[in-house]
Amino acid sequence: MRFKRVKGTRDILPGEALARRELEQMVYEKFSRAGFLPILTPTFEAYELYQRSTGQASDIVIKEMYRFADMGGRDLALRPEATPSVMRAVLENHLKIPIRLWYAMTMFRQDKPQKGRYREHTQIGAEIVGEAEPEADIELVKLGYDLFTDMGIKGMYLELNTIGCRKCRPGYTEKLVEFLKEHQEELCSDCKVRMKRNPLRVFDCKVKSCQAVLKNAPSQREYLCEDCKLHFDQVKRGLEGFSIPYQENDRLVRGLDYYSRTVVEFKSRLLGAQDTLCGGGRYDYLAEELGGPPTPATGFAFGVERALLVSKGEEVFDFTQSPIPLLLLPLGDEARGYSLRLLFKLRDAGISVQAEFRPGGLSRKLKHADARNAERVLIVGEDEIAKARFILRDMKTGEQSKVTIEEVQSIPELKIHPPLLTSGED
């Protein structure tokens, strides 16, 4: 029986896997300079962690979580996003605050699969825990903006909003609910539930008739307290200081419940329906929601699949054409054992080398070498071993010369880095 991938999952073949390693390396360098440390959290956690933080009224919790009971009857969920996990880890491990953390981890959401939306995807995220100042929000946006610019993300634009704080949100929510009640008949059944559980979530609704109603809904902007107004102004001024273009969107609330004040989304016109490349914002109350002390925080995360779609498109590294810098061609039984040992000796000296152990004489092995895209071959016969001199053949020109192992080790073209991973050159 032949098996197929589960719906909504992807095989990441070597070409894309290499592009991801390259991206992670770039992120690692940039984030490290900004003081971010890497963190990894478990792939599954208590269901309640996400229910409490991502939010009972969020689509993720209502419709998209992979929820399951283990054999001990524990109520668990595959990680749909990492912010709650990171905050839990900070609190549980008593990490000293302020702290800056970044991650590259897989997330699981049982949404309808389409281009740019998968049931398993990878996010790279950055979280600043313990900094309340607008500079932290500005720094993050600038970090993301520079990263996406360096990646060559096409058609990018940034949307920005503030959704207030504990002081001013209740007053606004009251007005919003009043408005929604007046238009109850025109709302979809989901929005009627959202109105009761978390009214702000109605702005996530994709139903056209709801969107038409919401166009006239009151704006949070009119109900902001002085502190929130000042914070938002400072964030905007900071972005302008860096000449980062942004669009204010007072309907941007993000699909998760823990946000307060600043919310941001980087989008790309090239992504079609799934146009959000990166989302984030402030979440000053999440730590308390999870039983910790008051701890302001802000962060963002972007989808690696989407980022690669709009930077590299289909043109990832063609791994099927990947050349072999040096291929050993052992001839005879003694040569096989010798070549096996030689492989490791050469690799220890920094040479990228493989061997062709399939049976056959020289002409057959040369054909294999050609098919495998070998650039050079080293012919290892019994005679060569005895004399410690080997035939090195350039597969393109057909030129041959007799060389010692020491001479092979000193050929600079053979000391190459793995494909694409060129940024850490020595």
Ligand code: HAM
């Ligand atoms: P999010 O907007 O739900 O935010 O996800 C972040 C990014 O992950 C999205 O902008 C998108 O690029 C990608 N993404 C989400 N779902 C999928 C999917 N089904 N398939 C492919 N890519 C997807 C969060 O998860 C927050 N934790 C972000 C954050 C960090 N806020 C503060 N800190």
